[in-house]
Amino acid sequence: MKTKLKVLLIAFGLFLTFAFYSNTTIYAELQDIGVKITYPSADQKVPLGELTIFGTSTDNETTDCQVQVDVNDIKPFQNATATGPMMKNDYSTWIFSYTQDYHLIGEGANELTAKISCLDGPVSLTKYYTVNVIGVNKEQEQ
Numbered sequence: 001m002k003t004k005l006k007v008l009l010i011a012f013g014l015f016l017t018f019a020f021y022s023n024t025t026i027y028a029e030l031q032d033i034g035v036k037i038t039y040p041s042a043d044q045k046v047p048l049g050e051l052t053i054f055g056t057s058t059d060n061e062t063t064d065c066q067v068q069v070d071v072n073d074i075k076p077f078q079n080a081t082a083t084g085p086m087m088k089n090d091y092s093t094w095i096f097s098y099t100q101d102y103h104l105i106g107e108g109a110n111e112l113t114a115k116i117s118c119l120d121g122p123v124s125l126t127k128y129y130t131v132n133v134i135g136v137n138k139e140q141e142q
Helices: 002-031
Strands: 035-039 045-047 051-057 064-071 093-098 108-120 123-136
Touching: 035 108, 035 123, 051 064, 051 108, 064 093
Parallel strands: 045 123
Antiparallel strands: 035 051, 051 093, 064 108, 108 123
């Protein structure tokens, strides 16, 4: 009986150690969250109208994150599409297209903002990344 109790206690201790380590590791990963717009680059001239942007983030298969974008602080934020290797919820790479359905790129300065939000139980973390681009007519672009 004592041997079974010792084995049970050891197993329970290992379980608690693993659970604590896993939660600590995920929380540490979430502390270092980030998002970046990789295209277009800052101060790049882009054509007026529709624009597709690309980006990366620290999201992976063990985190519960989402990437959203806006332009010129026009809310609400819009959901980006996850394009990471795990696809559906893997925002390690992502894409978004500004279209008539949300907002088109206007002439002059346009502020593009990406936001990553990650959840881990009661912890919610958010980080932002912004680039400014210049909307120009195609004739001015050359």
